Amino acid sequence: MTPLRSSAWRVVVAAALAAPLPFVAMVVACDGNGNGSGAESSAIEVSNARAQFTTTDIGAVYFDIRSTGEGDRLLGASAEIGDDTQVHEVVSEGGSSMMRLVEGGIPIDPGGRVSLEPGGYHVMVLGVADIPEPGDTFELVLEFERAGRMTITVHVQEFGAEDGDMGHGAMDDKEMDGEGTDEE
Secondary structure, X not given: OOOOOOHHHHHHHHHHOOOOOOOOOOOOOOOOOOOOOOOHHHOEEEEEEEEEEOOOOEEEEEEEEEEOOOOEEEEEEEOOOOOEEEEEEEEEEOOEEEEXXXXXXXXXXXXXXXXXXXXXXXXXXXXXXXOOOOOOEEEEEEEXXXXXXXXXXXXXXXXXXXXXXXXXXXXXXXHHOOOOOOOO
16 A cells, blocks of 8 residues: 555545535346346345535545345446546555555445445546536446446535535546555
């Protein structure tokens, strides 16, 4: 892991992971082909999908995943609104926090739940040309190991709604494309 390079990064990470507002987005169950039929072996439900965008071109997406079957693994995500989409996690080590790419996916235990939330797992949408306004929605495609591809609707929240704008607007794509992360 590469530590965050400056105190500005700490502000950036804290802002990107601002406290979420309660939103209920979309609940979807998919079969192994991503057909949304709710097959028992790999049924996945996704809810509370929400995002916050900076004044530049970066957004953080959070949601809850529940397995109602054998379990699964979130392998990745994509969004047409951005040039790149990455699954990250925030880890604390030696008194500092750092963001790193998730390698190998996020496991969801049989009957288990995983929350992508500030300070933990989250999806970053990078290179967004037209930043959505609070109240807008966009589609995010999730890729699961068993359930396949699933499209969810994400609700856009006001940036920093809970604790104010903390200066995340200074970050750019180059900083998020692996610099300051633990990308191999």
